[in-house]
Amino acid sequence: MKIRHPRARVPVTIGTMESSTTSGGRTRREATRQKLYEAAVTLIAEQGFSATTVDEIAERAGVAKGTVYYNFASKSVLFEELLRHGVGLLTASLRDAAERADREGRGKVDALDAMIRAGLVFIERYPSFTQLYVAELWRTNRAWQSTLMVVRQEAVAVVEGVLRDGVANGEFSDEIDVQLTAAALVGMVLVAALDWQAFQPERSLDDVHAALSRLLQGRVSGHR
C-alpha cells in the first residue's frame, strides 16, 4: 500500500461564504463543480478510478487542469464528493417515493413497489453513476471506503425502514430478515436495471418495473 507524498496544498476555500450568484442562482463555482462531476462520473464508470486521469476529466469538462485543483483538494476528494452527491440524490428519491405512498395511505407493499420504480428512474437517469457505485461498493482498502459506507447505509436504511414498518403492521411476515431482504431487493433492482441499460436499453421502464413487481409479489410461480 503506497501513498504518494501528497504534501497538500491548501485549497483556497477560505474565501468568504457563497459569493455572487449567476442568473440561475447557483454560484459560478458550483457550476464548475457540477461540470466536473459529470465529466468524472462517465469516465470513471467506463474506465475505473485509477485508469481515469485528471487531465481527461478536465478536458471532458472543458476546463483547465488547474481548475480541478482549485475546486477539489485531490482526485480522490473529487471522487468522494461525487459519491456523496450521487447517493444523496438516490436516497432523497427513495425517501420521497416511500413518503408519497405513505401519505396516500397505500400499504407497505405499494411503498416498496414505488421505491423500486424510483430506483429504476434513478438508474435510467444516472446509469454511469450507478455503475461506478456498484463497482466500488464492496471494495476494501480504498480511501473513500468509509464515506461510501455511510452513504450506502443511509440509502439502505430507507428500504429497511419500510420493511420494518410492514412487519410492524402485519403486512409482511415477521420472519423476514430485514437487513438481508433489503439487500436482496436492492440487488434485484440494481442488477436488473444495469442489465436492462447495458443489454436491452430499448425496453421501457414500465416493462422492467412490471417484471420486478411480479417477482417481488411472488407472482412468478403459479399460472397465468
Next chain:
Amino acid sequence: MKIRHPRARVPVTIGTMESSTTSGGRTRREATRQKLYEAAVTLIAEQGFSATTVDEIAERAGVAKGTVYYNFASKSVLFEELLRHGVGLLTASLRDAAERADREGRGKVDALDAMIRAGLVFIERYPSFTQLYVAELWRTNRAWQSTLMVVRQEAVAVVEGVLRDGVANGEFSDEIDVQLTAAALVGMVLVAALDWQAFQPERSLDDVHAALSRLLQGRVSGHR
C-alpha cells in the same frame, strides 16, 4: 554502472511441449499460474485492476515479476484468464445444481432454489472473485469486455434455461420475462451474498439461503 556477467547460454524458449509433471501430477507451470491467480484475485478485488501493480501480484504470489510475464502475455491477459477461470467454476456449479434437481425429479422451483444455494456456496468460497466480477461486469471500453460478455452469458443462460423450462411445464407463469427475471435473481443473490460477506460474515449460509428462498417464493407478504 552495473556490468552484467557476459558469458551465457542463450535461453532459446522454443520448446512447446508440456514439460515433466511434479509429484502432484500438475506441471510446475500450472502451479505457478494458480498462485498468480490467487494473488491477483484478492489484490484486484480490493484495489481494482489499474490500482494493482504487477509487482504486488508477484510479491503476494511469492514469485519474481518476470515469472508473471513468463506465464502471461500481459497484466490484462492474466486478468482475462482469471475471469474465464472463475466464471467457468460458477457456471459448472450452477449447471450441476440444476441437473441434480432435475435428476431427482424435483420441480423447477426447487431447481432455482438449488441454484441460489450453489451461488451462495460459490460466493462464500470465492468472495474476492465475486467482488471483482461485479465491479467489472458493466464497465465498457475495457480490454476484456468481450471475454466477460461471453462468460457472463454462459452463466446467466443456465438460470434462463431453468426459467424457460418452468414456463414450459407450467410451473412458472408464462407472463414472466425470462431475461429480466434471470438478471434480477442473479442480482438478488449477488448483492445479498456480498452484503452478507461484507457486513455480517458471522451468519450461516443456511440463514442467508432461507431469507432468499422466502423472497423467491413470495412468502414475504402474508403472515407466518
Next chain:
DNA sequence: CTTTTTGAACTGACTGGTCAGTGCAAAAAC
C-alpha cells in the same frame, strides 16, 4: 552409478513512459 547436457522455468535490475500534483502570472468573471 556418475557426469554432462539440456531447456523450461524463473529471476530482478533496468528502461521508457505516464500521471498526480505544483507554481504562478495573467486574464476573465463577478
Next chain:
DNA sequence: GTTTTTGCACTGACCAGTCAGTTCAAAAAG
C-alpha cells in the same frame, strides 16, 4: 477589488514490460 479560471511548464514517484542471466531436475552420455 475579489474570486475564479486559465495555460503551461515542471517534477518526481511510479509502473508495465523487457531481457541478460541463473537454476535445477531430468534426460543423455559415459
